[in-house]
Amino acid sequence: MLIAIEVGLLILVPCVAFVALWLRDLMSAVIVLGAYSFLMCLVWTGMGAVDVAFTEAAVGAGVSTVFFIAVLFNTTRNITFNPLDVSSKLVALVACLGFGYVLLQGVSDLPDWGDPYSPVNAGVSTYYIENAYADTHVPNLVTTVLADYRSVDTMLETTVVLIALLGIFMILKKDRPAQSDSSDTQAHDSLIIRLSARFIAPFIQLFGLYVVAHGHHSPGGGFQGGVILGTGLILMAMSMGMASAKRLLSIPRMIILAAVGVLIYAGWGAVPLVYNGYFLDYSVWESVFGSMARSHSMLIVEIGVALTVMCGMYGIYMSLVSDGGMQEGL
């Protein structure tokens, strides 16, 4: 029954992607990519991958477009195309075709979508599906795999977010503190924007907290909740001015909190080592939490992820939009 919707999406998604490539104005291309992200979310939903769809909704709907616009804000919006400069295009064409050919060769080795005899479906996933709830008392299987069975993977993903934040921050950072007092540069903003942002930001933050805390039982979790929390801060920075956002979460505190998030994750996983367990083996906590040990441990680990992702989104936005100066932005 859903196949009709999916065929419609299959027609729309390549069209939107092609339009985004075809447009010469980068600002339009960025906005069209937003539509692409909306449609991709529907594709994930049609496949039943609600957690992926949630990530696409949280990242694609707000944050990635805002990041792109922040970059365009400090660079240029127009593509300069020199018709005489063909050689670099030829090199790029050959490189893209070659790389695409290699990738297509790789795709032919992958198992078919939904193939019951593929290595993934033959071994571990059967165990996960049959035993996850009995092991951990967490209804959302995706969270269980992400934060329990494959926890080391997720811990390193969180570290990647921290590294991305630190990398962007340190590349763009300006040594000289700009002396311009930016507290009133955005004061002449529209009253409607300021008031509506002040009204809606608490709801965004509350919803982010819900997504983090309820990630065991519904789609969501640390990454999605962290992005939503960070978006609330970005909204405050955009509407009330960067100085006001820095009063909420200053730049040094942002970096410390991002590192604390990873520390919570790794620290919670390291405690079992003391009690003769494995790294990230939450069942050691049973002496404290009883049978819910693994469930509660996942929540604590997700809080660490959410802290890092929130500070990551906020810090990347602040660095990109102010060109590293942290004084003036959108």
Place this chain on the structure above:
Amino acid sequence: MMGLFLVAALVLLAFMGLLLYRIVVGPTVIDRLLAVNVIGTKSIVILIIMGILFDRVAMFIDIALAYGLLNFIASLAAAKYFRKHKKIHHVSTMPAEVSHDH
């Protein structure tokens, strides 16, 4: 009843196709922004309809809420961009048809 929802989703998808025309032709970037915003609103409705078709609406409400809360932030960023880059906006939108040709 399910057939009704399916038809509703397909009609909304067809309307998205119509909006694609505005995205392709749209003389200014503002037209495209508006079209993308309408696509976002339609996505929320289709998401809920898919939830009904899957018979798991409760799971899809969260995603739709995230969309609803975050949808306008990109538009706000674009609006603030144009407040400061007015000049570029005027230059690049007036010869919009020309700019595609080179």
